[in-house]
Amino acid sequence: MSNQDALIEIRDVCKLFTDDGDEKQAVDHISLTIRRHEFVTLLGPSGCGKTTTLRMIAGFETPTSGAIYIDGKDVSAVPPYKRKVNTVFQRYALFPHLNVADNIAFGLTVKKLPKDVIAQKVDAMLRMVGLQGYNKRKVTSLSGGEQQRVAIARALVNEPEVLLLDEPLGALDLKKRKEMQIELKNMQQKLGITFVYVTHDQEEALTMSDTVVVMRGGTIQQVGTPQDIYNEPRNRFVADFIGESNIIDGIMPEDERVVIGDVSLDCVDKGFAPNEPVDVVIRPEDIYIVTQSDKGQFKGTVESVVFKGVHYEMQVRDTAGFLWLIQDTSMFAEGMEVGLIVRPEDIHIMRKSDDPNAAVYREEEAL
Amino acid sequence: MRKLKLFALPYILWMVVFTVLPMFLIVYYAFTNAPGNSAPTLEHFFKAIDPMYMKILLRSIWIAFLCTALCLLLGYPVAFLLARARNGAVWSLFFILPMWMNFLLRTYAWMSILENTGILNSLFVAMGLGQMELLYNENAVILGMVYNFLPFMILPIYTNLQKQDVSLLEAAQDLGCNGWRVFTRVTLPLSMPGVVSGITMVFMPAVTTFAISRLLSGGKFMLFGDIIEQQYLSTGNWNVGSMLSLIMLAIILLSMGLMGRFGSDTKDGGGML
Ligand SMILES: Nc1ncnc2c1ncn2[C@@H]1O[C@H](COP(=O)(O)OP(=O)(O)OP(=O)(O)O)[C@@H](O)[C@H]1O
Ligand SMILES: [Mg+2]
Numbered sequence A: 001m002s003n004q005d006a007l008i009e010i011r012d013v014c015k016l017f018t019d020d021g022d023e024k025q026a027v028d029h030i031s032l033t034i035r036r037h038e039f040v041t042l043l044g045p046s047g048c049g050k051t052t053t054l055r056m057i058a059g060f061e062t063p064t065s066g067a068i069y070i071d072g073k074d075v076s077a078v079p080p081y082k083r084k085v086n087t088v089f090q091r092y093a094l095f096p097h098l099n100v101a102d103n104i105a106f107g108l109t110v111k112k113l114p115k116d117v118i119a120q121k122v123d124a125m126l127r128m129v130g131l132q133g134y135n136k137r138k139v140t141s142l143s144g145g146e147q148q149r150v151a152i153a154r155a156l157v158n159e160p161e162v163l164l165l166d167e168p169l170g171a172l173d174l175k176k177r178k179e180m181q182i183e184l185k186n187m188q189q190k191l192g193i194t195f196v197y198v199t200h201d202q203e204e205a206l207t208m209s210d211t212v213v214v215m216r217g218g219t220i221q222q223v224g225t226p227q228d229i230y231n232e233p234r235n236r237f238v239a240d241f242i243g244e245s246n247i248i249d250g251i252m253p254e255d256e257r258v259v260i261g262d263v264s265l266d267c268v269d270k271g272f273a274p275n276e277p278v279d280v281v282i283r284p285e286d287i288y289i290v291t292q293s294d295k296g297q298f299k300g301t302v303e304s305v306v307f308k309g310v311h312y313e314m315q316v317r318d319t320a321g322f323l324w325l326i327q328d329t330s331m332f333a334e335g336m337e338v339g340l341i342v343r344p345e346d347i348h349i350m351r352k353s354d355d356p357n358a359a360v361y362r363e364e365e366a367l
Numbered sequence B: 001m002r003k004l005k006l007f008a009l010p011y012i013l014w015m016v017v018f019t020v021l022p023m024f025l026i027v028y029y030a031f032t033n034a035p036g037n038s039a040p041t042l043e044h045f046f047k048a049i050d051p052m053y054m055k056i057l058l059r060s061i062w063i064a065f066l067c068t069a070l071c072l073l074l075g076y077p078v079a080f081l082l083a084r085a086r087n088g089a090v091w092s093l094f095f096i097l098p099m100w101m102n103f104l105l106r107t108y109a110w111m112s113i114l115e116n117t118g119i120l121n122s123l124f125v126a127m128g129l130g131q132m133e134l135l136y137n138e139n140a141v142i143l144g145m146v147y148n149f150l151p152f153m154i155l156p157i158y159t160n161l162q163k164q165d166v167s168l169l170e171a172a173q174d175l176g177c178n179g180w181r182v183f184t185r186v187t188l189p190l191s192m193p194g195v196v197s198g199i200t201m202v203f204m205p206a207v208t209t210f211a212i213s214r215l216l217s218g219g220k221f222m223l224f225g226d227i228i229e230q231q232y233l234s235t236g237n238w239n240v241g242s243m244l245s246l247i248m249l250a251i252i253l254l255s256m257g258l259m260g261r262f263g264s265d266t267k268d269g270g271g272m273l
Helices: A050-058 A100-110 A115-128 A144-156 A174-191 A202-208 A226-231 A236-241 A358-366 B002-030 B043-048 B051-084 B088-100 B103-114 B119-126 B138-163 B166-174 B179-207 B212-216 B224-235 B238-268
Strands: A006-019 A022-035 A039-043 A065-070 A085-088 A162-166 A194-199 A211-216 A219-224 A246-254 A257-260 A263-266 A276-282 A287-290 A298-307 A312-318 A323-328 A337-342 A348-351
Touching (some): A006 A050, A022 A050, A022 A219, A039 A050, A039 A202, A050 A085, A085 A144, A085 B166, A100 B179, A144 A162, A174 A202, A211 A226, A219 A236, A257 A276, B088 B138, B103 B138, B166 B179, B179 B238
Parallel strands (some): A039 A211
Antiparallel strands (some): A246 A257, A257 A263
């Protein structure tokens, strides 16, 4: 990554909220570089500090320590209204006293652009978000999806360098949400604007982003492309949060070999200490079921079958007692003796020491 | 439904005895020579629109207008600060507490402050400024009215400002507004319903004020409310008094109608309250 490509740099930023003696570390030493024209998604469970991070980029919160650079300049002292950043708020925050056109024109009228230029830009924006003719409508009379489009238009009309979006699709139903995901992605590519997008929906993050930032408890767990994050999760938390997966304790006796219980498997990972204990991740769709149970690497009994539309989701208890989650297009009946096969390239090994929260999960799991 | 009606009975009775009946009597007295003669007549109307009374009516409206304007000018910033303060609810008690005291008591308190031998003047004399004539003039009346009615301006505006969605203010900043612009372009327009109800709640009692004006002007200067009071209590002409009351009522209804229309206009814009 060449440094002149970097548009936003977050350097070792912390945010500590203090409310009447109560302290809350919302963001804990995060560093992140966002490149020009990139679609970056902050992904993580509720309360992990996504909104706080976004608000610090917008300027609504000041970092307790660390600094944020936009275009190479430290913006600590720059108030929100002077930043070349616009926000689409979690609940839209449309001005109820203004109609659709005046809402969209708001930023332009503050800049005192000529009236005819404003009218032109507003109309172009309305066309882009598919709301032509809505100029005089009251924003309170719009549906959730329409309000959301107005909020996006109101931000984009200012031609910001960066658009911050805080769970903009949260209030929409599944179908509308999928449509808008595609529309937003198209808009971002067409306009070449940098998007920083917040969501706790992993599927949304994987579909839309160039880069996914997985957060947990105010820290960054992993930064990578959707493929990286999905295929090479760096630790147990990421593996667990991104899609469903089987996470098993294992040991690496040597390179490209992992032992799970008393089963020894080929794999493609190397560079571990001899006999290092590891977490092994296998995605449910990467496990093949065979009817002759001795042909499998693991032997087990089908405990439950659920039809999920495209595939069946089955739980298989192996002889060592581990319960595997498996997705397959064909069904294997409950109570059937089966064998399980995993290809070496579908086995992902994670160092336990790469996981700063390892101890925390064990505690959580023990609860 | 039947049960509801039963519960409403005491209220209906109360309304009939204390509001509808007196209203009816006022109309009856205004257009007849009751209690002597019940033939309809307009003579009280012609007496009531005597230039002397009309001059006082105009003055009352002017004073009420001044009082409302001053309350707005003072009350809006106070409401704004209260809404933004950390302990706004506690501070607002300071403005509500005096309302629990009778307004006559509060007016007497002001008299003792403003008197020639009162607190302020003792202070002036002590500072070598000499005594000033503070009481018994128009300014004292306006001061007393503003003091008495200010909470009615502050409270609705405070309530409105406090309910305003913070994310709207942030959205305005996000779109390039500095602090002042956020105020003029979002906070102020959104607070209009609060302002309208504040104006209504101050103007109504201000235009009908009596007693405050009589006490603080030392009887030198009468407002329309005092004239009506006088017709009933000292002159004993209930018929003209009734007619004057009706004129006052017409003015109140008219201004309420105007404010109502203005208020609903701002509500169309999507205000709160
Ligand atoms: N103004 C504040 N004062 C005190 N604590 C706060 C404040 N804002 C956020 N927090 C706390 O900081 C933590 C992170 O909050 P944040 O809003 O960034 O989470 P989030 O990842 O956006 O969650 P969600 O997905 O629920 O929106 C939470 O525990 C929250 O309670
Ligand atoms: Mg959030």
